[in-house]
Amino acid sequence: MTRKIIDMTKDPRGGQFEYFRTMTDPWAGITVPVEITDLLASLNGRPFFLSYLYTVMRAANAVPELRRRLLPDGQVVEYDHCDPSYTVMKPDGTGVYVYCLLEDDLSSYEKFVAEGKRRQKETLERGTLTEDGDVLANFFVSCVPWLYYTQIKEPAGGADDSNPRFAWGKYREENGRMMLPMSLFINHALCDGWHVTQFYKNLDRELAELSAYLKTQNEQQ
Template identity: 35%
Template sequence: MKYLDIESWNRKELFRHFRTLEDPTFGLVADVDVSIIYQLAKEKNQSFFVRYLHACMKAINTVENLKYRLEDDMVVVYERINASATIARPDNTFGFSYIGYSESFEEFQLNFQKEKERILNSNDLFPPKYSLGCIHCSAIPWVSFSGHKEPFSGNKNDSVPQLAFGKIKEQNKKMLMPVAINVNHALVDGYHVGQFFGKFQQELDKID
């Protein structure tokens, strides 16, 4: 973890402008093609959710601006971004997880399983360990949405990207999944969101 030199940042004026807004966040929804990774998870008897979440985290960790977080008036740069995903319980409530990221799918899957077991065996909402060096994400597999809005605390310093994954729809023989992303515009622009979706699709198309 290190601090960004805001004065020498080429986005300095953009940063200052969006910091003046009451709500500096923006979000969008885009479809990703999950045909290949869905089949891969099925063939290997793996969780489709864990598979695409890992691909998502690999993409997140390649985009510099998605590693930036606001802490007071400073911009902190995290070396690694982890996943704080909602995990459902049998009674249809959920708990917030904190899943350590690893480039290795096997290690990431193990970290996920540990958090899932913790949540299923407790009534806790929040994980015992947490850092701003994460993303917040939820699966909403019941709805193939085209729009999405995240809750906003009213704190302009909220800068953890929020993602949601929707229900798959079939179109032109492809399996498409809507993905919503919400970010703080003081740190992230549409260009960086585009970088994320491009890299995410590359990871989803890999066969390993």
């Protein structure tokens, strides 16, 4: 994983960057209902959370602006790749953070799920609320599987915080389609609504591709 410095004085979003950097709360978020009918039908016993997380991370990494971060000195860097840091629940109801790696090709789905299971087991045994490695390189992920919500607010560390937050809730059937509330929160200094829209478009594509891939795998078994 590498990163490069972005000169925002020469970046097309330089003006927006300077404008939103003056705000005490530049965070913006949107929740969109996402259809997961085909994914659920293709899982065949595979874990839903890690499967859906896989598509979310691929969709997010395809948007360079979502991989941009603010450094303490005010510079902006862009990572070539970001991995998820997500919460899992211990038996007592408290959460711990899990950090999982994501490879590039679609065949890495199995590796991602296996790695996710291993990391979750290790983290639950360790039982501490800590994050590994370069935290700026993470996408922060949370799930509220008990509620189908229409709005949610994620905590952020202020104007200098820059890790995008991803969240989703409980899925339910609506007119024969399985729908899931999917939320994305961004520091507006680093990206705009257009980039958020690209994420959701990417997510629809990734869901379709993974569903087709898993369907083929099921037929070959």
